[in-house]
Amino acid sequence: MALWEQEKKEAKASKTSADSFLNDPNSVKILSHMPANVYKINFKKGDIVTIDDVLIILEAMKMEIPIKIKDKKAGEGAKYEILETIINEGDIVNPGDLLTVLKRLD
Numbered sequence: 001m002a003l004w005e006q007e008k009k010e011a012k013a014s015k016t017s018a019d020s021f022l023n024d025p026n027s028v029k030i031l032s033h034m035p036a037n038v039y040k041i042n043f044k045k046g047d048i049v050t051i052d053d054v055l056i057i058l059e060a061m062k063m064e065i066p067i068k069i070k071d072k073k074a075g076e077g078a079k080y081e082i083l084e085t086i087i088n089e090g091d092i093v094n095p096g097d098l099l100t101v102l103k104r105l106d
Contacts, residue, residue, distance in 0.1 A: 024103065026103050026104040026105075026106075027083065027101055027102065027103055027104075028069060028071050028080065028101070028102040028103070028104060029098055029100075029101055029102075030055060030056070030067060030069065030098075030099045030100045030101070030102065031095075031096055031097065031098060031099060032058065032067075032093040032094065032095060032096065032097045032099055033095055034058070034060060034065070034095055035060065035092070035093070035094050035095065036058035036059055036060035036065060036092075036093055037058065037059045037060070037090065037091070037092055037093075038056065038058060038059075038087050038088065038089050038090060038091045038092075038093060038099075039057045039058060039059035039064060039089070040056070040057040040089060041055075041056050041085060041087070041088070041089055042054055042055055042056065042057070043055055043082050043085075044082065044085065045082055045083065045084060045085060046081065046082060047081070047082050048079055048080070048081055048082075048105070049069070049079070049080050049081075049082060049102070050069075050077065050078065050079055050080070051068070051069045051071065051074055051077075051078050051080075052068070053068065053069070054066040054067065054068055055067050055068065055069065055082075055099075055100060056087075056099055056100065058093070067099065069102065071104065073104065074104065078104065078105075079104075079105045080102040080103060080104055080105060081102065081103045081105055082100060082101075082102055083100075083101045083102060083103050084100065084101045085099070085100045086098050086099060086100060086101070087099050087100070
């Protein structure tokens with residue numbers, strides 16, 4: 001019973017920390033736009049990326065689909081920090097699934 005209580009407390013703490021960066025106005029969520037397999041993840045948590053970098057490569061119907069940052073608020077040469085990568089290589093994703101969360105750096 002004690003283990004269950006501990007796991008419940010840890011799950012609540014992780015949700016609280018996730019809410020903090022998901023609700024940040026400078027956070028950018030990268031979503032899948034089609035059903036696919038996660039072929040390659042090019043960056044890890046804490047890395048600094050630009051709007052031109054390919055973050056993730058999805059694979060569907062033997063085609064590689066590069067996933068880049070699409071941010072309407074970004075200026076030329078905007079930089080981002082990867083806060084969390086939700087998926088792993090080999091995962092199957094569907095349209096609208098959250099892939100990674102970034103923070104826009106000013």
